[in-house]
Structure formats: C-alpha cells, structure tokens
Amino acid sequence: MASMFLCFTLLFINICTADGYECYSSTRCLFNSTELQDIEFIRSYYYNKIEHVRFSSDVGRFVGYTEFGIKEAEYWNKDQAILAQMRAQKETYCQHNTDLWYANVLSKSVKPSARLHSTMAPGCHHPAMLVCSVYDFYPKLIKVSWLRNGQETTSDITSTEEFANGDWLYQVHSHLEYMPRSGEKISCMVEHASLDEPLIINWVPPMPETERLIIVGAIGLILGLILFVAGVIYRRKSGDTSLAHRFGEKQAEDWNKDPAALSLWRPQKEMFFKPDSELCFTNVLPKSVMPLARLHSMTPPGGRHPVLALCRVYDFFPNQSKTRCCSRLL
Structure with a gap:
C-alpha cells in the first residue's frame, strides 16, 4: 500500500514577459521511487498560458503541440547537444532532488x-x-x-x-x-x-431513552438508600445519650448497694471540702473593698420630672451594699 502514496512532482517555473505577451517554462520530476527507471523528467514551454512544446525523458525528444511548437521541436530535435543535455537532466537533476525528498519528506509520516x-x-x-x-x-x-x-x-x-x-x-x-x-x-x-x-x-449507538430513564431511576434509588442508611446511623448515634443515662443510673444503683463504696465517698466532705472552705473564709470572705460613688443629674426620658439625680457606685466587695438618698429643700 505504501507505493501508491509516493507519487510526487517537483515543479520549477521560469517566466518572462514582453509587450503584454507572456512566455514561461516549467520543469517537473515525476517519480514514485528513487530508482532511475521510475523517474520522468519533463520540460514544458508555454506562450500565453498555452503549452506549445515539451521534452519528456520517457519520449527522449521534443514534441510540439501548436504550429509554432512543432517547428520549434523539429529545430531542437536536430541539435544533438541540446537533446543530450535534456536527456541527462533525469539523472543529474531529478534523481538528486528525489533523494533529498525521500530523505527529508517522503520517508516521514504522521499517524491519523x-x-x-x-x-x-x-x-x-x-x-x-x-x-x-x-x-x-x-x-x-x-x-x-x-x-x-x-x-x-x-x-x-x-x-x-x-x-x-x-x-x-x-x-x-x-x-x-x-x-x-x-x-x-x-x-x-x-x-x-x-x-x-x-x-x-x-460505531456505538447512543442509549435508548427508556434505558436512560431506568438508569437515572436506579441511581436515584441508590442515593435514597444511602441517605436512609445515613439517617439510621445518625439516629442511633443520637440515641447513645439516653443509653449513657440509663447506664449511669444502673451504675449508681449498684454502687449504693456496696457499703465499701459508700464508706469511701462519705468522708470526702470532711477530707476535701472542709480544708477548702477554711481557706476561703480565711483569705477571701473577710476581705472588703471600699466603693467609689458618683452623683450626677440627667434629664429623665419620660418628662414627668424636670431633673433626675443618679448615684453610681463602683468597685466594691463583697456584693452586699445599701444606698440611701437624702434630700433637703432650699
């Protein structure tokens, strides 16, 4: 299969114009391998976009296609030096460029x-x-x-x-x-x-609508089941508090039946709380802090009295205090 992909053309064009008329020539190398017998050298001459004469290495001489081209081909075919030069182009020009193309371009490929x-x-x-x-x-x-x-x-x-x-x-x-x-x-x-x-x-055809709906329903059912199981687990975990209470009541009942446990806990009042109480009465409760007081007037919000006297007391200990207000009319 590889051989059918390797047919390429090397094309070179020469152009000249004069007084609005155009003549040009093109050189081509047709090949499908680097072997000399698989290469064809072609030189074509054009006048106003019409090919009038051509040399082909497969033919070995010039061939004319118009009245002027036929005469020009007859003239060139009589010159053996020109024919020898054109026949040598297949090897000197085409084969050289063909080797370059195979080495740098045609041997490369990219998978689709x-x-x-x-x-x-x-x-x-x-x-x-x-x-x-x-x-x-x-x-x-x-x-x-x-x-x-x-x-x-x-x-x-x-x-x-x-x-x-x-x-x-x-x-x-x-x-x-x-x-x-x-x-x-x-x-x-x-x-x-x-x-x-x-x-x-x-080709994998798309899934029918009914099957798609069944799959969506199955996914919804699975999600619902997961949420249900999560709710049950959460409910059980939230019920652990009442279970702990019941366990505590049962443990207290068992300890109350044990005289040794009761005899261990009853002396704690005297052994633990009494020393702390004595420390508190000695270092905290007898202490006191003299309060600070400030008396000032303000306008009452209701408007029933023209002036309101406010007595503020700060930074005192203990918290028991008594405040009296005395007034004298002038």
Whole structure:
C-alpha cells in the first residue's frame, strides 16, 4: 500500500514577459521511487498560458503541440547537444532532488486520529447519517471506507477532499447515510501509509431513552438508600445519650448497694471540702473593698420630672451594699 502514496512532482517555473505577451517554462520530476527507471523528467514551454512544446525523458525528444511548437521541436530535435543535455537532466537533476525528498519528506509520516459520530441527514431518504472524521495525518493520500457487519459498503457514501491544515498535516471527512437496523455493526476503516494495519473505529449507538430513564431511576434509588442508611446511623448515634443515662443510673444503683463504696465517698466532705472552705473564709470572705460613688443629674426620658439625680457606685466587695438618698429643700 505504501507505493501508491509516493507519487510526487517537483515543479520549477521560469517566466518572462514582453509587450503584454507572456512566455514561461516549467520543469517537473515525476517519480514514485528513487530508482532511475521510475523517474520522468519533463520540460514544458508555454506562450500565453498555452503549452506549445515539451521534452519528456520517457519520449527522449521534443514534441510540439501548436504550429509554432512543432517547428520549434523539429529545430531542437536536430541539435544533438541540446537533446543530450535534456536527456541527462533525469539523472543529474531529478534523481538528486528525489533523494533529498525521500530523505527529508517522503520517508516521514504522521499517524491519523479518527472520530466517529452521528449527525442529522440533510434529506429524508435516510433517517440517520454517520460522519467519520480523520485528523492530522501525513502524507496526504489516505483511504477511508465503511464496513457493515464486516463487509465493505460503497453505497450512500460521500467524502470530502483532503484539507490542508497549514502545518503539513491534513484532514478528511466521510459521510454514510444508513437505515438503522437492530444488531447491525457499522465501522469506519482508515488506511494510511503511517499505519501498519488499518485503523477501525466501531460505531456505538447512543442509549435508548427508556434505558436512560431506568438508569437515572436506579441511581436515584441508590442515593435514597444511602441517605436512609445515613439517617439510621445518625439516629442511633443520637440515641447513645439516653443509653449513657440509663447506664449511669444502673451504675449508681449498684454502687449504693456496696457499703465499701459508700464508706469511701462519705468522708470526702470532711477530707476535701472542709480544708477548702477554711481557706476561703480565711483569705477571701473577710476581705472588703471600699466603693467609689458618683452623683450626677440627667434629664429623665419620660418628662414627668424636670431633673433626675443618679448615684453610681463602683468597685466594691463583697456584693452586699445599701444606698440611701437624702434630700433637703432650699
């Protein structure tokens, strides 16, 4: 398969104009391998976009295509020096450039990536259409075909030309219009020089609406079950407090029946609390702090009295205090 992809052309053009008329020549090398017998050297001469004479290494001489071109070919074919020079171009010019192309360009390849998806058919002849999109491959030549149940099909297929991405890579798209059938297997097969074996992408139809609803319902049921179990676990954990209370009551009842436990706890009043009480009465309770007082007037909020006297007392200990207000009319 690789040989069919390696047919390239080397093209060089020379142009000259005079008084509005244009004449130019082009040099091409056609080849599909580096072997000399697989190379053809072509030199064409044009006048006002019309080729009038050509030299081909396969023919070995000049051939004219117009009245002027025929005369010019006869003149050049009589000159053995010109013929020898043109015949040598196949080896000296084409084979040299062919080797460069094979070493730097033609031997390189980039594997394609493919995507198979569905789209709406533009007409009503078929209800469905599949698109096989192949991206980023090199060289340009590629074959995209369709398989239905393993057999290649050629009907109802349209394909685009290879589009250049502008970075030496190409893309192509192939469309298949088809009538969906239950259990049918449809595949897109890509053959390219960079692949050791064809790349096959199988079409997986989307899930029917009923199955999708069943799956959504199953997921909802599972989530509900998870929430239910979480609620039960939380309820049990929240009930642990009442269980602790019941355990404490049972433990107190058991200890009250044990005279040894009671005899251990009853002396704690005298052994632990009495010394602390004596310390408190000795160092805290007899102490006192003289209060600070401030008397000032303010306007009452209700308006029943013109003046309100306010007595404020600060920073005293203990908290028992008594405040009296005495007044004298002047």
